[in-house]
Amino acid sequence: MPTITGQMIHVGVGDKASGDTAVYWLRGQADELLYVGMSRNPMNRWSWHADTHVWWPKVVAFEVRWFGSREAAAEAELKAIKDGAALHNVHSTPRHGEITGAGVRRSLERQRAEAASR
Template sequence: MPETTRGQMPHQRSSEEVAVYQLISATGALLYVGISKDPMNRWLAYRETSWWPEVDQYAVDWYPSRAEARAVEKEFLAADLAECNVHSTPRHGDHQRWQRSAGK
């Protein structure tokens, strides 16, 4: 069972560990799921997104390998639970078509 961090600074216990993080709104809606060895640093990239101001809390689960973390992330993405994830979700094809039609 992975160790979950809620409301604490998420830190690796070993250099091989990879986190699956969930960014959650004040209403409890799951906004984004991702993986990283350094979640807080990764979150800096999201500050420019339209949805970042909605993030109110997070959960971080550490896994012994990237493969294990990726498998858990894929489960979230396949279930299409995170409102702001697009890549690797059932909505991904729709998003690609929108980008092409918008000239992006």
């Protein structure tokens, strides 16, 4: 398995009370931007990406920047997605609405959870 390197500007998990939220950039071997995301716990989110996205094994580097509010992080994420042409972002791109394997899995998981709760 390849080593993933990068920098985390503010190590840790976001403080939900204060709204700390991170934006993260995931890059491939040739420094291509694979994905931009937002989370209060990026490492936990990356675990989900690893389980659901076929592009995850291509990630070799990351950058994480923390913001004092979810709103500020969302604004930075949207700008990064539009400016960086991330290869695997769908939301907030011309690909929005495209059916993806991860989207199908999420939909099935929701349907199963709803059926189990009845």
